[in-house]
Amino acid sequence: MAERIRTQSDIDDAVRALTARDPRLARIAELVPVVPLRLQPAGLAGLLRIVAGQQLSTQSAAAVYGRVETCLAPLTAETILAASDSTMRTAGLSRGKVRTFRAVAEAVAGGLDLLALAEAETAEARAALEDLPGIGRWTADLYLMFCAGHPDIFPVGDLAVRRATQDALDLAEEPRPDALDAIAEAWAPHRSTAARLMWAYYRYSGAPATQTPTEAATAGFPL
Numbered sequence: 001m002a003e004r005i006r007t008q009s010d011i012d013d014a015v016r017a018l019t020a021r022d023p024r025l026a027r028i029a030e031l032v033p034v035v036p037l038r039l040q041p042a043g044l045a046g047l048l049r050i051v052a053g054q055q056l057s058t059q060s061a062a063a064v065y066g067r068v069e070t071c072l073a074p075l076t077a078e079t080i081l082a083a084s085d086s087t088m089r090t091a092g093l094s095r096g097k098v099r100t101f102r103a104v105a106e107a108v109a110g111g112l113d114l115l116a117l118a119e120a121e122t123a124e125a126r127a128a129l130e131d132l133p134g135i136g137r138w139t140a141d142l143y144l145m146f147c148a149g150h151p152d153i154f155p156v157g158d159l160a161v162r163r164a165t166q167d168a169l170d171l172a173e174e175p176r177p178d179a180l181d182a183i184a185e186a187w188a189p190h191r192s193t194a195a196r197l198m199w200a201y202y203r204y205s206g207a208p209a210t211q212t213p214t215e216a217a218t219a220g221f222p223l
Contacts, residue, residue: 002151002189008037014151014193022186025197028168032200035193038146042118044108045075046147047129050139051100052093064092080105100134107132118148125150145192154184154191164198167205 005011015035019026029035040046052068053061071091072079080088080101088098108114117125122144129140141155155161156177165183166174175183187194 004149005037005039005145005151005192006149010151011035011037011193011196014190015197018187018190018194018197024169025187025194028197028201032197032204035196035200038196039149040147042143042147043114044077044104047104047114047139047143048075048101050142050146051097051104051134054097054139067091068093077105077108081109096134100132103133104135118144122150122153145195150192152189152191154181154187154195156180156184158195160202161195161198164202164205168198168201 002014003010005014012035015029019029040049048068049065052065056064068088068091069075071087072083085095085098088101089095093101112128117128120128125144125148126137126140129135129143130137136157138155138157141153141157144150145153145155162174162177162180165171165180169183184191184194
């Protein structure tokens with residue numbers, strides 16, 4: 001198993017390993033100026049930042065989370081549980097995200113240690129996160145990738161990753177999540193870097209012309 005991703009050098013080393021193994025990725029890597037680290041602190045704030053960004057563009061997600069930090073300062077489980085729904089809605093959170101914020105806060109107040117969970121094995125950590133209401137695989141994967149530095153995760157539920165993979169590998173159609181899981185197996189144990197490469201390529205190449213505004217906003221956090 002690869003070491004946890006901690007620095008930009010870790011990403012650069014993994015890109016070299018990936019491109020040496022798969023020439024298709026070498027072509028993509030030559031087109032993007034950098035495959036960014038984008039590592040965030042683990043813990044409650046890191047997870048809630050990803051929740052706040054669900055189904056939003058990069059700019060919208062940043063704006064909402066900025067208001068969350070202001071309205072719910074300090075961002076602790078106790079602050080969230082004490083806040084009214086209207087306060088959280090004022091920050092820009094949907095009703096569903098308000099419920100998820102409360103569910104995560106209740107779990108943390110009840111003893112869930114998100115910092116310790118970040119250091120757990122991938123399957124164990126993902127399962128524990130997905131047990132929380134409103135946390136699916138996309139949110140769990142992004143937390144483990146961008147807050148915990150897990151090196152071998154490929155977020156197959158992310159539209160930008162699917163579209164970029166389709167274009168990068170010249171596939172006839174956008175791969176379904178199960179098919180994308182199978183494709184990404186060839187990039188183990190550096191699948192998290194492969195996903196970062198796909199996001200970077202997606203940003204470089206631009207959204208396909210057939211993409212709707214809603215579709216274009218599904219992968220805001222890492223871009």
